[in-house]
Amino acid sequence: MIVAPALQGTRHHGMRIKLRVWRQAGPDAQGRLEDHQLDDISPDMSFLEMLDVLNERLIKAGDEPIDFDSDCREGICGTCGLMIDGRAHGPLPGTTTCQLHMRTYADGDTIVIEPWRADAFPVLRDLSVDRTAFDRIIAAGGFISVNTGAAPDANAVLVPKADADLAMDAAACIACGACVAQCKNASAALFTGAKVSHLSLLPQGSPERARRALRMVQQMDAEGFGSCSNEGECEAVCPKQISIANIARMNREFTRASLGGAS
Amino acid sequence: MVVESTAVPPGRSTPYSPRPFPTSDGAVLRQAYVWSTVGSKVILAITGIGLALFLPIHLAGNLLLLAGAETFNRYALKLQSIPLLAPVVEIGLLALFIIHVFRAITNYFVNQKARGSRYAVKRWAGGTSRKTWASTTMIISGLTIGIFVPLHLLQMKFGTFYPTTIDGEPARDLYRLVRELFKEPVIVGFYLFCMAVVGAHIYHGFASAFQSLGFNNPRLARATLIIGRTFGAGIGLGFFALPIIVFIAP
Numbered sequence: 414m415i416v417a418p419a420l421q422g423t424r425h426h427g428m429r430i431k432l433r434v435w436r437q438a439g440p441d442a443q444g445r446l447e448d449h450q451l452d453d454i455s456p457d458m459s460f461l462e463m464l465d466v467l468n469e470r471l472i473k474a475g476d477e478p479i480d481f482d483s484d485c486r487e488g489i490c491g492t493c494g495l496m497i498d499g500r501a502h503g504p505l506p507g508t509t510t511c512q513l514h515m516r517t518y519a520d521g522d523t524i525v526i527e528p529w530r531a532d533a534f535p536v537l538r539d540l541s542v543d544r545t546a547f548d549r550i551i552a553a554g555g556f557i558s559v560n561t562g563a564a565p566d567a568n569a570v571l572v573p574k575a576d577a578d579l580a581m582d583a584a585a586c587i588a589c590g591a592c593v594a595q596c597k598n599a600s601a602a603l604f605t606g607a608k609v610s611h612l613s614l615l616p617q618g619s620p621e622r623a624r625r626a627l628r629m630v631q632q633m634d635a636e637g638f639g640s641c642s643n644e645g646e647c648e649a650v651c652p653k654q655i656s657i658a659n660i661a662r663m664n665r666e667f668t669r670a671s672l673g674g675a676s
Numbered sequence: 677m678v679v680e681s682t683a684v685p686p687g688r689s690t691p692y693s694p695r696p697f698p699t700s701d702g703a704v705l706r707q708a709y710v711w712s713t714v715g716s717k718v719i720l721a722i723t724g725i726g727l728a729l730f731l732p733i734h735l736a737g738n739l740l741l742l743a744g745a746e747t748f749n750r751y752a753l754k755l756q757s758i759p760l761l762a763p764v765v766e767i768g769l770l771a772l773f774i775i776h777v778f779r780a781i782t783n784y785f786v787n788q789k790a791r792g793s794r795y796a797v798k799r800w801a802g803g804t805s806r807k808t809w810a811s812t813t814m815i816i817s818g819l820t821i822g823i824f825v826p827l828h829l830l831q832m833k834f835g836t837f838y839p840t841t842i843d844g845e846p847a848r849d850l851y852r853l854v855r856e857l858f859k860e861p862v863i864v865g866f867y868l869f870c871m872a873v874v875g876a877h878i879y880h881g882f883a884s885a886f887q888s889l890g891f892n893n894p895r896l897a898r899a900t901l902i903i904g905r906t907f908g909a910g911i912g913l914g915f916f917a918l919p920i921i922v923f924i925a926p
């Protein structure tokens with residue numbers, strides 16, 4: 414087969430990518446950036462598949478593979494999340510790390526990969542962090558109380574369309590933690606705001622409305638997340654593009670609950 | 677999951693302590709509110725808006741400098757002669773100032789702690805983000821204003837008392853003091869720098885305050901952003917003009 418000389422590099426060997434990856438043996442271990450060179454990356458690969466390729470090579474060579482989290486790999490579960498070249502989930506808006514593809518990059522690029530960094534998200538190992546702080550915020554109030562039994566009729570409780578839309582937008586949050594990772598204060602205001610909004614906008618969420626706002630914000634603070642500086646960096650990196658209007662709503666809910674004589 | 681331990685978990689610098697909520701005790705709730713991250717931002721917002729609203733009034737008064745010594749000194753005398761106005765405004769502003777600075781500094785330390793370790797590489801998100809140089813330097817611009825204001829008061833309010841008379845009554849020749857000060861290039865430079873800083877602080881702070889106060893209507897939020905940026909630029913430029921005009925005036 415005759416291959417034009419100009420194409421030889423790219424067609425035959427795929428993309429050449431240089432990686433600088435954060436390696437850290439455990440929560441209290443000292444971490445560092447480790448350099449890797451990949452010469453055979455297909456532009457069709459997802460970012461995580463590229464890391465899979467690297468890990469297989471590491472395993473074959475008898476080295477420790479790089480620890481990172483993923484599950485659905487279709488942008489819906491929120492398990493993946495990497496700081497890629499200083500941006501949560503990488504350069505594309507509205508995109509999770511697993512939905513980022515190598516075609517976004519050019520042959521010869523260097524990519525720096527770090528874990529989410531926040532005091533409330535301790536690094537477990539390499540690129541995976543402990544996000545159970547989010548679980549505790551949800552457990553503090555991110556629920557509604559319903560009687561179990563037969564499923565209620567779908568339209569028994571009427572919800573205005575506008576409220577349903579706002580609640581749905583907030584409910585799109587997949588709790589990946591990108592908002593915390595990108596925020597200069599490591600604030601969880603967008604996450605908590607989305608969760609407070611999602612339930613408090615609906616009639617089903619109204620019985621616990623005040624208590625929910627109180628407990629979720631208090632838990633958010635207890636976890637050691639910072640305060641919101643209203644820069645909106647979170648909104649810009651959120652893979653579900655959740656609006657900071659939800660933070661404003663949380664502030665109102667929390668203020669009303671704290672000062673308005675809550676139950 | 678119930679977290680009982682207050683020990684510091686691995687990889688963290690702060691222990692998390694679940695707080696006993698809810699409570700029906702209004703006093704406890706109010707106290708917790710004041711010390712919460714959300715409450716702190718609401719306090720910063722209210723005090724910040726209060727301080728910012730003083731500036732256009734101050735600027736409008738100062739522009740009377742352009743109308744000459746007589747008008748300006750008469751205006752200054754008038755302000756002093758309205759009973760209680762000066763002390764009430766001064767004590768009010770001082771209270772807002774102290775609360776604003778105190779809460780901003782305590783917040784700063786909470787936020788520094790929250791981001792325990794630094795990224796090797798960090799970029800701005802772009803897109804819908806409101807991050808600007810003004811927003812990233814709020815603590816620095818704030819501290820600069822915190823230094824400027826006492827110096828400004830020392831120079832002006834507590835500066836040299838040049839006596840004069842208005843309609844035969846003894847009065848202070850503030851016009852002369854301002855002219856003298858603004859003929860000094862160093863002082864003019866210092867004021868210009870500080871006024872740019874004030875403008876930058878408002879440029880981010882205004883819309884930020886309304887967001888903290890819960891203005892979640894998208895159209896209103898966008899309006900506060902535009903108004904705030906215009907207001908910040910306007911205040912900065914307005915206060916910029918005075919020292920320059922006085923400096924170059926014959």
Ligand code: FES
Nearest residue numbers: 484486491493511
């Ligand atoms: S792995 Fe599920 S969202 Fe990326």
